[in-house]
Amino acid sequence: MPRAISNTRAALVDSALRTFWKHGYHVVSMNDLVRETGVSRSSLYSDFASKQELFHACLDRYQEVVVTPVFAPVEADGAGIDAIRAYLENLLAKFDESGGFGVGCLVSNTLAQIEPEETEVRERLDAHSRRLTAGFRQALRNENAELGRLSNDEIDALARFTMIAVQGLWSYSRSTDDSSAMHQLTNTLFECLEARVRGRP
Amino acid sequence: MPRAISNTRAALVDSALRTFWKHGYHVVSMNDLVRETGVSRSSLYSDFASKQELFHACLDRYQEVVVTPVFAPVEADGAGIDAIRAYLENLLAKFDESGGFGVGCLVSNTLAQIEPEETEVRERLDAHSRRLTAGFRQALRNENAELGRLSNDEIDALARFTMIAVQGLWSYSRSTDDSSAMHQLTNTLFECLEARVRGRP
């Protein structure tokens, strides 16, 4: 028989990714993955050595198909604080179209259930944090170049802070269906950033 | 035979709480709890109907023995922004004494692995968020009373933002052993709050 749903490896990982994202690594069983991907257990194990390895592939693919598209404005050349706002708007749109009680961020979800010794996973989560922080830092630097109010150290701190605020925002999005609260939160974050780098009226 | 480690129900829950906190609900098995609490499986099931119910007791106890002591300054009558700083310092001290790679916050850890239909758990997580937000709101209101720069709506938004920033901070603390980064992050958060409510030089 041919493969039912996904004849490409990418589509298989996409499907597994959605499942892990929604329910978490430990809750999802191989049976769940067979059902959700439509690919037989035999084929899953011929493509991936173990559930863990499939999960690693999902973490990698998450960067490609989820993070990159939405974070691209911030990572673009010459991006400024407006790019950060565009990124936040992007995230809000995703939350709104999910109709409340979103799935949050796969990385921060995983972070909360990881054991210190799972280095393969931890490395990927660290890379994600570094990527976000680096993107924010460059955008904030570009923005700060105009007025020069902040030192490089202050920019670094602000970039890191933005990263953890965004993570907190996405954790919270799992537990609420209050769209206006989410909008209010991103607004407040943005205003804090703006006040620091542009100064306040 | 008498109970080995804990002859009181409270001590039993404390021990289970630490285990759930560190490893997460799904990873911890009843065998783990038997080993960790030193109480037999039979006794565990005579005190609690199920693993879930024991976990609910842990969530409740978490408020008493973890949140209340550290959050008390913020909830105290007449608390201002300095109380928030004291709270953040408290959290930092806990992180430092854990020697890096902390356990984070039980609530935000649980949030990342909860399913929408687990209402018993979700209610407790919501109550926690509301508690933090209410505490911050009152402290910020008290502080704002002096200068009156912010409207009530702005205070509400800032309180909620503080809550999610703190949650993000604690999620992140699970994945880092960089104490200076944690200090830098709390400093930045505090400066953002201060700038909004007190104004900036």
Next chain:
DNA sequence: ATTGTATTGGAATGATCGTTCCAATACAAT
């Protein structure tokens, strides 16, 4: 039509899961 390569369904593995049950044991009260 025939070969070769994927992919399948499904059984089977041994381990572990949460939970139940009970006879044996320990301790306090009498």
Next chain:
DNA sequence: ATTGTATTGGAACGATCATTCCAATACAAT
């Protein structure tokens, strides 16, 4: 010393876990 009440260790339950294996099936290439 005897009763009554907790608490124990440990077996047993059916279910599910990740993983392995294989004969049967399907499809592309020849």
